[in-house]
Amino acid sequence: MSELQHDAAPGATSEVRRPRATEVEQHGIDTIPPEHRHSRPLDLFRIQFGGANTFATIILGTFPVLLGLSLWQAVAATVVGVVVGSLFLMPMGLFGPLTGTNNAVSSGAHFGVRGRVVGSFLSLLTAIAFYSISVWVSGDAVVGALVRLTSINDSELLRGIVYAILGAIVIVVVIYGYAFMLLVNKIVVVGNTVLILLGAFAYTSKVDLGYDPGSSAYALGSFWPTFVLSALIVMGNPISFGAFLGDWSRYIPKATSATRLLGATFGAQLMTLVPFLFGVVTATLVAGDADYVVALINLSPAWYAVLLIVVAFLGGLSTGITSLYGTGLDFSSVFPRLSRVQASLFIGSLAFVFILVGRLAFDLVGSVNAFIGAIVICTTPWMVIMTIGYVVRRGYYRESDLQVFNQGRLGGAYWFNAGVNWRGMAAWIPSAILGLLFANYPPLIEGPFRNVAGGVDLSLVVAIGFAAISYVVLLYVFPEPRYAFGPDGSRWVPTRDVTMPEITDDHRASEHRARKRATVGEA
Template identity: 60%
Template structure:
């Protein structure tokens, strides 16, 4: 079939329905551009300033940031594997493990992340414009100018999201090159003032060094983890013929490259008077020749981060509220996010708000990702494209119906894992009753990942999943229930797909073949 690449100015008509193979024309490098472009922005710069705002010295903050980004990138990378096979986004793909109704967990996580990072991008861009106007023109528009700036930037983000994937890819291509160049130019702007021996304020956000260092690492980790629900939005346009290595490398390298904007924020935060009011302080100390490039980074970055966050949530909501098209759902979610932006910035403390949402993103999304990865491994990358769309199309049944559309095994691991993280969290705004279990050190990330990594395999071992969810090669390292003789794929013509191995192999209904008489299918034994 001839490949067709839609025009950039053509409004994308695909929602979460499977992308036709003929339109899977992207490459892993496009995934890199989107993942890096969406993070090579002022939103990431702001996250980079927070360790300094928490009271850490430069090298302390740098080590916490590097650790958070590296761990988060390693957790994130496997989430790029689903889209090329399922040809839909990761929230819908999660229906294979959480059930086609239970996959609404992924939609909730997408909404949480979208509102947070859309808000950060608009806040930062609007404040940069306001600060630059004060510096260049000597005018102080106050809250009115800020409100107008927020509104204009939010509207621009909505327009890009409405046009869809191709337009967003163009914006991120620009953001990668322009943002990188201007941040590197910052060496000339601030290099003479920077002191690597900056020791911090001496007052730690959590009272002691290690709890505050862990808080800084978790804050940095929120950036790569936040992409977990969104990688499938973009990787679904990549053919499954690409190797798993290239798909894993794209988001991993993209997140490691974000050490540039993290480093920019970390370095410049040591120069401003109040790291908690970073944008105002940065525009005040910037050379006049660098103010306009700074505005460009803020505006382009605001578009890049805002669109990568908002685009995916529009997809999800159009699948949950089926009367809404992708465009209508995007406008609805965007409008709700704008309300949050104004309330959060004018009525709440921005740094505390960002920290609270970053903590929620990490603790809620990371166990969901762990369950997805374990499921991918035990299923050998086998997914039925048609049956994943059951809930979105108002139908019932199929391989992933489980119990009323919910796989209680995955849900039974995600809820306790998230709960364990929240109970042990120790941040300024989210402090669980077990926060002192490790002497005040925040062990919430360890608890949430460990709980999911132990509980989900235990549950699918003690209570085997239906045979029908596995491919013809059978499961890996787990057993299955006796196959249901009445089961048949909902759409035999649009069959399941094998794991990424260089080819995309169509499968029929043979996955419902009979198994042993004990009612449990043993592991096929293949690696």
């Protein structure tokens, strides 16, 4: 049985093959072999920053101002949200190199190989939200610039066509896979950063550094509730990467330094302050306008309105790709009937329907607010449980045992109770529910306990606190099997000696695979 050791030889040798960008990726959520581990922490940095250096992040940066904060209050809330979110996110880049697979499958070590569908659900929720946001706002920016610069009239039909073009291009890139996605993000890291920074020349004369709409503008009635809500919305951006970091870090060699991986993630998220603060500052210029994107384009000099089309287009591709890629990858393992390509097409089509319905039938700001809130509340405690599990397991994982469910087999080190580790589940489910009960993301998510602290949103504190405390208590009261830990044993928690379930074939799954092969052969 393959076991991962910390002293394993690095996979980065002269024999490592780096695929061409136009070569369709062959790997799904199977373990990436050493000879295919062609990425570096720098690539992890690029793909995170590229995926967030977009109009979708700019839009999130406008929320603190839209909620009534002054310019400098909004800047403070943005910095707090990015830094705190990054600290929770950092450990999630460690799993991919150790397990050779994505974070949802890796979570099977702590939630069970079947219970890891929690991670798949969070991945799906995040992908639909950020894919939709990216196509929404990027499409609106392209349309707004076209209307400003040409004689074209704005219409729902025009927006639908632009959404469709952007969405289709994203799906095509996702089908090609990781190498193509990495190429796109390398371009966006440099290109969009330069274009966004040029905004300093476009808007300098219009910026009011003393912008302050006054205390009567606070969306939640007073400063602290509004400040906390703003920081939580911003925090949703780094947290949204939690389920996805393993999609990209799985191509990094096993022996890569944990410090370099942590630094790549933290550095990439700090760089997102570029688009975030662009959103903060420009939101003060168009405060009060119903459509930020259109208002900003109308305010821009003609030369910068043209550049905003490029920013919107590149950014829409980058965010959409990073969101959709991982979910298509993971969805194919939850539903083995679908290949990675088929799963990506299915999720992409589902998200596009959501885009059209959401754009035409719902309030964009309210929808984004609610989705971001749900992502933060549900994903952060999952990440906390994963991080605690990583620490007590000393970063030790059995690669082949993580793949049991995906391969239609039973047993192994992470089988626990019929494929579910109820310790992780019993910590995550109540924490997410409690978080939602304390949440205050108006108008769609308003928990019954949202006002217990004078309107200050305690949802994240409650969710994180309950998840961390309950998971540690469960590990002490109901020790995990000794075989789930490495040769050095557990760190800080007790274990129990029991026999590890033997890995066997799930005959129903085997019959399904045989029928699938026969169907393909007949075709």
